[in-house]
Amino acid sequence: MTENLVGEYLRARREQVRPEDVGITVTGARRVAGLRRDELAMLAGISTEYYTRLEQGRDRHPSAQVLDAVARALGLDAASTSHLHDLADPAPRRRRTSRRTERVRPSVAQLLTAWDRTPAFVQGRHLDVLAANPLAVALSPLFRPGTNLLRAVLLEPGLVSPGPEQEATAAELVAVLRSAAGPDVDDPHLAELVGGLSVRSELFRRLWARHDVRRHPGGGVYRLAHPQVGDLELRYDKFTVADAEDQVLVVYQAAPGSRSAEALRLLSALTPGQPGATSTVPSVRTRSNRDASSVPGSAV
16 A cells, blocks of 8 residues: 555644634534644645645645645644655655664764763664663663663653653654654664554554654753752753764753752762663652653653
């Protein structure tokens, strides 16, 4: 069956727009969630017949102007609009039958090790922790190399409490994963991750079906109550690793002279510093801040 990525995306976004939010008066019962096709077509300034062909995958070559008009009608932000264009005109790709291994450059791994008082890790395209220094692992078990941040948030009890905090964190991570994946639906690792989470998590199924997309935020504030050194308030920043496909370096810092800086120094003293060291620190309890990331380096 021919994939219809544009149609799936438009249908998911259309279902999330309330008619009253775009100036359409609703009278009586409605059989569809969100906007009807004819309503979206009207808002975009195109015919209902053409929009229907587009959503059903019968028009595979929409113009950039049409896509922009539909994006405006849906109220898409810049990242979501760019995602729509990528789905409609994906870069040529070769179908892959084997999983690619993401590797961190030795120089980047050496940099992580050199930061003995700065928690840092490298996050891969599919939200896997590819490398981390010992202090990052001591800060949170989420940052242990080999951990998938989204899988851990959804399926590992104790890392994020079930409820609004978990859902908000998972929603951010799912949107980042969807944005990174783009039209590359042939990626075996993505298929494995999405398939496994779809089977095991109703929350993931619901979030993935929304087709939300979000780019990695540049940084934020992370607050946690650490079982060994107490409360911490850290700033995290994220940097794209040059010449490494979709790898992101996430770095945590405390304000100089702050109580958090002293706590981080204490945690560093308690953490073995040799490369590859792990910590026996138990799970940490996170406290979310809606102006910041609600999970360590969800550092999404």
